[in-house]
Structure formats: structure tokens, C-alpha cells
Amino acid sequence: MPSQLEGAMDSLIHVFHNYSGKEGDKYKLNKGELKELLQSELGNFLASQKDPSLVDNIMKDLDSNKDNEVDFNEFVILVAALTVACNEFFEEQLRKEAKGK
Numbered sequence: 066m067p068s069q070l071e072g073a074m075d076s077l078i079h080v081f082h083n084y085s086g087k088e089g090d091k092y093k094l095n096k097g098e099l100k101e102l103l104q105s106e107l108g109n110f111l112a113s114q115k116d117p118s119l120v121d122n123i124m125k126d127l128d129s130n131k132d133n134e135v136d137f138n139e140f141v142i143l144v145a146a147l148t149v150a151c152n153e154f155f156e157e158q159l160r161k162e163a164k165g166k
């Protein structure tokens with residue numbers, strides 16, 4: 066049995082490859098694949114963002130080597146940034162709960 070963290074890492078790798086393998090380069094997300102991944106896997110986080118250029122902007126931000134594809138290294142940066150944002154929210158909730166007692 067993998068630990069909780071090992072399971073999370075394994076999921077991250079599998080989610081990426083589920084989408085990156087659909088078109089073109091199997092190991093990279095093109096814009097269509099990125100859009101599908103964001104909508105299917107991060108719909109709760111991104112649902113509030115109605116900006117139609119959101120995918121373009123995320124793509125531009127993530128694509129640090131400018132090949133118009135998002136590889137795994139670039140993808141984990143997005144996940145890490147979102148996780149940091151979630152953790153801030155989580156800690157904020159914990160602080161509020163602690164104050165309430």
C-alpha cells in the first residue's frame with residue numbers, strides 16, 4: 066500500500082498522462098489537452114473564472130520553455146501554486162476555528 070503522499074504523487078502523474086497522451090506529443094499537453102484537463106480536473110477551482118482567455122493565460126504562464134506545450138515539469142508548477150493557495154485558505158479556516166472557541 067502506498068502512503069497517502071505517494072498515492073497523491075502517483076495520481077498526479079496518471080492524471081497528467083491521461084490528458085497528455087490524447088494528441089501529438091504523448092508527454093506534453095497542447096492547448097486542447099490542457100483545456101480538457103483544467104475543465105475536468107480543476108473545474109471546482111476554475112469554475113468561478115469566466116474569463117475566456119483563462120486557458121491562454123495559464124498556458125502562457127506555464128510554458129516556461131516557450132514550445133507551446135505544457136510538459137510535466139511545467140504542470141507540477143501549476144499544481145504546486147494552486148496547492149499553496151488552498152493551503153493558505155485551509156490555514157485561514159483553522160485560525161478562524163481556533164478563535165471561535
Ligand SMILES: [Ca+2]
Nearest residue numbers: 085088090093
Ligand atoms: Ca499531447
Ligand SMILES: [Ca+2]
Nearest residue numbers: 128130132134
Ligand atoms: Ca513548454
